[in-house]
Amino acid sequence: MNPTRGAVGGTDPRPAAVVLLSGGLDSATVLAIANQQGFACHALSFRYGQRHEVELAAARRVASALGVVRHVVVDIDLGVFGGSALTDPTIAVPAAGTAEEIPVTYVPARNTIFLSFGLALAETAGAWDVFIGASSVDYSGYPDCRPEYLAAYQAMANLATKATVSGERTLSVHAPLMHLSKADTIRLGLSLGVDYGLTHSCYDPGPDGRPCGRCDSCSLRERGFTEVGVPDPAGG
Amino acid sequence: MNPTRGAVGGTDPRPAAVVLLSGGLDSATVLAIANQQGFACHALSFRYGQRHEVELAAARRVASALGVVRHVVVDIDLGVFGGSALTDPTIAVPAAGTAEEIPVTYVPARNTIFLSFGLALAETAGAWDVFIGASSVDYSGYPDCRPEYLAAYQAMANLATKATVSGERTLSVHAPLMHLSKADTIRLGLSLGVDYGLTHSCYDPGPDGRPCGRCDSCSLRERGFTEVGVPDPAGG
Numbered sequence: 001m002n003p004t005r006g007a008v009g010g011t012d013p014r015p016a017a018v019v020l021l022s023g024g025l026d027s028a029t030v031l032a033i034a035n036q037q038g039f040a041c042h043a044l045s046f047r048y049g050q051r052h053e054v055e056l057a058a059a060r061r062v063a064s065a066l067g068v069v070r071h072v073v074v075d076i077d078l079g080v081f082g083g084s085a086l087t088d089p090t091i092a093v094p095a096a097g098t099a100e101e102i103p104v105t106y107v108p109a110r111n112t113i114f115l116s117f118g119l120a121l122a123e124t125a126g127a128w129d130v131f132i133g134a135s136s137v138d139y140s141g142y143p144d145c146r147p148e149y150l151a152a153y154q155a156m157a158n159l160a161t162k163a164t165v166s167g168e169r170t171l172s173v174h175a176p177l178m179h180l181s182k183a184d185t186i187r188l189g190l191s192l193g194v195d196y197g198l199t200h201s202c203y204d205p206g207p208d209g210r211p212c213g214r215c216d217s218c219s220l221r222e223r224g225f226t227e228v229g230v231p232d233p234a235g236g
Numbered sequence: 237m238n239p240t241r242g243a244v245g246g247t248d249p250r251p252a253a254v255v256l257l258s259g260g261l262d263s264a265t266v267l268a269i270a271n272q273q274g275f276a277c278h279a280l281s282f283r284y285g286q287r288h289e290v291e292l293a294a295a296r297r298v299a300s301a302l303g304v305v306r307h308v309v310v311d312i313d314l315g316v317f318g319g320s321a322l323t324d325p326t327i328a329v330p331a332a333g334t335a336e337e338i339p340v341t342y343v344p345a346r347n348t349i350f351l352s353f354g355l356a357l358a359e360t361a362g363a364w365d366v367f368i369g370a371s372s373v374d375y376s377g378y379p380d381c382r383p384e385y386l387a388a389y390q391a392m393a394n395l396a397t398k399a400t401v402s403g404e405r406t407l408s409v410h411a412p413l414m415h416l417s418k419a420d421t422i423r424l425g426l427s428l429g430v431d432y433g434l435t436h437s438c439y440d441p442g443p444d445g446r447p448c449g450r451c452d453s454c455s456l457r458e459r460g461f462t463e464v465g466v467p468d469p470a471g472g
Contacts, residue, residue: 076312109356112396116352120345143401152395156388160348165379 012069014040016127018118021045021071023058024201025221026133026177029189031066033176034131036192042125043071044118048107054209058200065198074117111144115153115173123163128171130157135177135185150175182224190230197233210235248305250276252363254354257281257307259294260437261457262369262413265425267302269412270367272428278361279307280354284343290445294436301434310353347380351389351409359399364407366393371413371421386411418460426466433469446471 017039021027034041045059056073063071111134118130134145143149154173158164164171177185189196201221202211211218211234225232253275257263270277281295292309299307347370354366370381379385390409394400400407413421425432437457438447447454447470461468 074313077310107356108359109352109397112355112392113349113352116345116349119348120343123344143398144396146395149392149395152388152392156348156385156392159382159385159388160380161345162379 012040014038015129016040016042016069016122016125017129017131018042018044018122018125018127019068019131020114020118020133021059021063022133023055023060023062023199024133024217025182025189025196025199025224026135026185027059028062028066028194028196028199029185029192030131030133030176031062031068032189032192032194034129034174035066039129041068041131042121042127043068044114044121045071045073046114046117047073047075048077048110054205055200057209058198061198065195072121076113076117109144111142111149112153115157119157119161119171122171123161126163128163128169129174130171131174131176133177134175135180135182137179137181147175147178150178181227182220183227186224186228186230190228195233199234201234248276250274251365252276252278252305252358252361253365253367254278254280254358254361254363255304255367256350256354256369257295257299258369259291259296259298259435260369260453261418261425261432261435261460262371262421263295264298264302264430264432264435265421265428266367266369266412267298267304268425268428268430270365270410271302275365277304277367278357278363279304280350280357281307281309282350282353283309283311284313284346290441291436293445294434297434301431308357312349312353345380347378347385348389351393355393355397355407358407359397362399364399364405365410366407367410367412369413370411371416371418373415373417383411383414386414417463418456419463422460422464422466426464431469435470437470 015038017034019027019031019034019041021031021043022045031041031043043059043063045056047053047056059073060071111132115130115132118132122128122130132150134150136146150173154171157171157173180188186196200209200211201217202213203215203217204212206212213222221232251274253270255263255267255270255277257267257279258281267277267279279295279299281292283289283292295309296307347368351366351368354368358364358366368386370386372382386409390407393407393409416424422432436445436447437453439451439453440448442448449458457468
């Protein structure tokens, strides 16, 4: 409705925050939360060689619908390292529940890389708050979604930048979904007016961008909407 | 001389290490140290919108001369954030000693971003050791070159990846130059056979790639060679 509420370095009186925005259900909810908390949000998305680039179109729709100060898309090539079904076309995306403990959809150091760009953006935007949609409930078992990881990241970040070492303020990494089930996340997002029809969760969409309905991410999403008792407006 | 000592996933019996290689004097020395310690080195360089892209040519020369298992160059666009004289053509590179406490050549979260890609490469290469040329002596005052920062990074990294959370082993971030002056670094590198004529340090080279002779990096390099009492083979 109001995609640009303020200009970079402009007169927006709200404190700036960086929100990692994938275009999925979780990060859309996090953006709504940060907005509701009164932050002027700088959304940050990545084109990282993922199979599901349809995510980025969803991120743009979500950023526009919920309102952000700006939306930065950074190109990074995680594919050069290989090792993940999300970036390596030779590795198949498994069906939900069939994977090993940490599944092949895990991308090495992904959240660490994403948060590090978030840290850079926070410094240049004058933001002291970085939001990420990590959750340790109903998640895929990725190590970089756990609270102890994020606490260690925040400790490191506060030693890392010109802004944080000034001692003036400390940077906070917020994961407001950390202890919410997928259903709780959906309930919260609906209460904040998130249109989940704009979001995309599937790891392995068809050529038309439609969700596969069988990967971990589709499965978690479907279970969430079923538990809430509302249909998934994205038709997942 | 022997640019490819082993193949990825091949029969190289040496443990793998990741070495961040900028093409400068420090990282060339670090690569020589890691080689001498018996590691099979995976060199990692970045094309990050820096003014001094001649660095990358130097990184390729150094990797080839000292010998690496492979040399990965990752494209990342730090320029989208602005805020540094190294990536923003509208900010002048200052002469040495004229800058504020943390100079405008500081790139927001640069080492955090570089190490995070290093962490990803370490995981896919099966490496437990990441080397970086950071030093807290004769340096430009960047917060992400200090030992407390690197210790916090290592703590975070050990919670971040599938490999590190297995509990099998811990990942180490090595900064073997941390407590060395530039002159000590040069002495060590010379004793290991580093050809500093292949390296490039200047933040603001001319169109022909020649060092400016006046930036912080040129100045530190010149003082180092003067202290050692040998000419800079790069003619800096």
